[in-house]
Amino acid sequence: MWLVMGVTIVAILLMSLGLKGRGGSPAVTRPPSPTVASTVTRPLPTVTPVPTASGTSRERTQRVGMVASARPLARPLPRLRLAEVQSAARGWVRVPYTGDAYGIRPLPGVITYTVQPGDTLSGIAARFGLSLNAVRWSNPAIEYNPDDIYPGQVLRLPPLEGVVVEVQPGDTVEKLARRYNVPPEVIRTYAPNRLRPPYTLTPGTLLIIPGGSKIVHLPPPQSYPGYVYMWPVRGRITQRYSARHRAWDIATIYDAGVYASRAGRVRVARWDDTGYGYMVIIDHGDGWNTLYAHLKGALVTPGQWVEQGALIGRVGGTGRATGPHVHWEIRRGRTRYDPAQFLPPSP
Numbered sequence: 542m543w544l545v546m547g548v549t550i551v552a553i554l555l556m557s558l559g560l561k562g563r564g565g566s567p568a569v570t571r572p573p574s575p576t577v578a579s580t581v582t583r584p585l586p587t588v589t590p591v592p593t594a595s596g597t598s599r600e601r602t603q604r605v606g607m608v609a610s611a612r613p614l615a616r617p618l619p620r621l622r623l624a625e626v627q628s629a630a631r632g633w634v635r636v637p638y639t640g641d642a643y644g645i646r647p648l649p650g651v652i653t654y655t656v657q658p659g660d661t662l663s664g665i666a667a668r669f670g671l672s673l674n675a676v677r678w679s680n681p682a683i684e685y686n687p688d689d690i691y692p693g694q695v696l697r698l699p700p701l702e703g704v705v706v707e708v709q710p711g712d713t714v715e716k717l718a719r720r721y722n723v724p725p726e727v728i729r730t731y732a733p734n735r736l737r738p739p740y741t742l743t744p745g746t747l748l749i750i751p752g753g754s755k756i757v758h759l760p761p762p763q764s765y766p767g768y769v770y771m772w773p774v775r776g777r778i779t780q781r782y783s784a785r786h787r788a789w790d791i792a793t794i795y796d797a798g799v800y801a802s803r804a805g806r807v808r809v810a811r812w813d814d815t816g817y818g819y820m821v822i823i824d825h826g827d828g829w830n831t832l833y834a835h836l837k838g839a840l841v842t843p844g845q846w847v848e849q850g851a852l853i854g855r856v857g858g859t860g861r862a863t864g865p866h867v868h869w870e871i872r873r874g875r876t877r878y879d880p881a882q883f884l885p886p887s888p
Contacts, residue, residue, distance in 0.1 A: 650733045651705050651747050652698040662687045669698055674796075678755055679705035685795055685858025685865050686818075697747070700733075704753035708742045721753030759797050761850055762888035770802045770880075771849060772888035773833055774856060774867050787877035788832075788870040795837070795865040799854040801847045802831050802869075802884075810839035817868065818860025821853050834868035835860050 654665060662683065666676045677684050679697050690696075697705045704721055714736070718725040727750065729736050734748050742748070762772035776793030780786055801823055808830070809822035817834035821841060824830050837857030847853060856865050871878045 650700060651749065652700055654696045654698055656690050656692050656694040656696065658692045660690065660692070662690055665696065665698075671698065671702060674754070674756070675699055675702055675704065678753070685862070688859065699749050699751075701749075701751055703749060703751040704755075706748045706750055706753075708744050708746050708748060710744045712742050712744070714740050714742065717748070717750060721750045721755060723750055723752050723754075727751055755794070756796065757794055759794070761798060761800050761852075764849060765885040768883070768885045770831070770871070770883045771800070772884055773802045773831070773869050774799050775888045776866070779866060782879040782881065788868050789880045790866050790868055792864060792866040793856055795856055795858065797856045797865075798852050799833055799836060799856060799867055801849055801851045801853050803829075804849045805831075805847065807841045807843055807845045807847060807853070810841050810843055813860065816861035818862065819854070819857060820860075823847065823853070828873050830872045832868075832870040832872065834870075835862040835866060 652669065654669070656665070662676055663673050666673045669676075673687065676696065676698060677687050679699055683689055683696075699705050706717060706721070714725045714728050718728055728734060728748060729740055731749055731751055736742075759775045762775055764771040772791070774791055774793050774797060776791040776797070778789055779792040780788075780790035782789060799821075803823070803825050805823040805825035807821060808824045809820065811820070812818065813820050813834070817832075819836040819838050820832060820834040821836065821839050822830055822832050833854060835857055836854040836859065839854050841847060841851075841853045856867060858865050862868075869880060871880050871883055
């Protein structure tokens with residue numbers, strides 16, 4: 542009997558458990574605890590140390606397996622190399638410029654031009670919107686003889702009216718400003734010059750001097766009572782009369798005025814192939830003549846009458862000349878005389 546009752550109780554308990562599994566609250570199945578691996582749906586960036594030029598390391602992030610979703614630009618921006626970006630950070634980029642398409646104007650710098658067959662200096666100057674003096678002063682090799690250019694020669698041109706200058710030892714901003722008649726701030730603040738305090742200049746570098754000019758207006762020489770002749774130009778004597786040099790060489794600034802030392806009629810005004818370059822000869826009517834050589838050009842014509850002190854030309858360096866000066870002779874027939882016998886002591 543006790544055995545029957547025990548089996549009955551066990552059966553009732555089993556049935557009770559079965560009913561709870563079917564008709565009671567459903568069993569809840571909980572997901573496993575989350576792990577790092579189960580929450581990552583796409584790869585993460587990997588970070589690798591990369592050595593730099595200074596010897597330290599920086600981190601470089603490398604995206605693996607990720608797809609860019611940004612829309613492409615309608616006009617892609619120009620790609621710059623690292624060297625260009627570093628140069629830009631220093632204030633000036635000297636690389637082929639591509640910013641015009643985006644409305645960005647570059648800062649103007651020194652222009653180089655190779656002379657072509659048939660070129661003239663005045664034509665080159667006009668092509669770049671410059672004066673002849675701006676081109677001449679920017680190229681010392683042709684400063685005193687602008688006609689002395691040849692195909693293949695490379696010229697330096699300023700981007701605006703002014704002068705390109707190669708810094709020499711001892712040059713300072715103040716000295717260059719005085720030499721080219723501009724305020725020092727014009728040189729310091731022109732951005733392509735890349736000057737920063739204390740504005741120390743390095744020999745061999747090129748500077749642009751906007752508005753720079755070497756023109757100096759010299760007054761004409763004076764005539765003195767008791768002297769038939771007057772000096773043809775203001776300057777200093779660099780070579781006097783001698784058996785080998787029967788004339789005076791009077792050095793002065795390029796483009797200075799040359800004046801008739803005595804009234805007379807112009808007999809010659811032309812180029813001379815024997816070494817005089819551009820020259821003028823004035824016949825004074827009593828057997829005496831004066832010759833003015835190495836001129837930039839003549840401002841008179843043959844047969845023209847000129848008074849003493851009339852402007853007849855400008856100082857150049859044409860012919861066989863080492864710099865801007867006037868080769869001046871006093872002649873009677875074929876004989877050349879020492880000008881010191883006829884001129885006052887100073888102009």
